[in-house]
Amino acid sequence: MLSPQTKIIDIGKKHIDDYIFDAIVSFNEGIDEIIIKGRGDFISKAVDVYRILKDKLGDSIELVNVEIGSERFRGRRRSYIAIRVRRKY
Amino acid sequence: MLSPQTKIIDIGKKHIDDYIFDAIVSFNEGIDEIIIKGRGDFISKAVDVYRILKDKLGDSIELVNVEIGSERFRGRRRSYIAIRVRRKY
Numbered sequence: 001m002l003s004p005q006t007k008i009i010d011i012g013k014k015h016i017d018d019y020i021f022d023a024i025v026s027f028n029e030g031i032d033e034i035i036i037k038g039r040g041d042f043i044s045k046a047v048d049v050y051r052i053l054k055d056k057l058g059d060s061i062e063l064v065n066v067e068i069g070s071e072r073f074r075g076r077r078r079s080y081i082a083i084r085v086r087r088k089y
Numbered sequence: 090m091l092s093p094q095t096k097i098i099d100i101g102k103k104h105i106d107d108y109i110f111d112a113i114v115s116f117n118e119g120i121d122e123i124i125i126k127g128r129g130d131f132i133s134k135a136v137d138v139y140r141i142l143k144d145k146l147g148d149s150i151e152l153v154n155v156e157i158g159s160e161r162f163r164g165r166r167r168s169y170i171a172i173r174v175r176r177k178y
Contacts, residue, residue: 040133042133043132043136044129044131044133044168047132047168047170050157050168051157051158051159066155066157067155068136068139068140068152068155077140079133079136079137079139080136081136081170
């Protein structure tokens, strides 16, 4: 494949293990990059997802970058975090 | 001054405006860089502090980098975010 495949994992109300599992399965299926995205109160949970994922996968993944910003949601602005993680091998 | 002055603002239970105010006063007093640090559930609030500060100060500040990681706290690991912001002029 010429361009890396990227998957966005939106963090919400599901149990944190569901997101970890989703990420691991995606990497196993050949996805190269995952963006863990958390909005509003789910920003903290997104960072937890990254931390646990890093614990589980260790050096086989690397943090590419962390973006923070805001976007419109129902007429209000809401903060978000986008944590980009790459599979190394 | 030869080396830039850095101040860490630890985000906790106080009203969000208190942290914004603290940051603005610090920049006005000559601090060059502020690290907005949030741990655990306060990570989301730290990103909000950055967003509101950026709204208020606009181009006079810039985001240097965003670090995420974890640290020991009372025998458990806890995620954190460190948002480094620099005064441009």
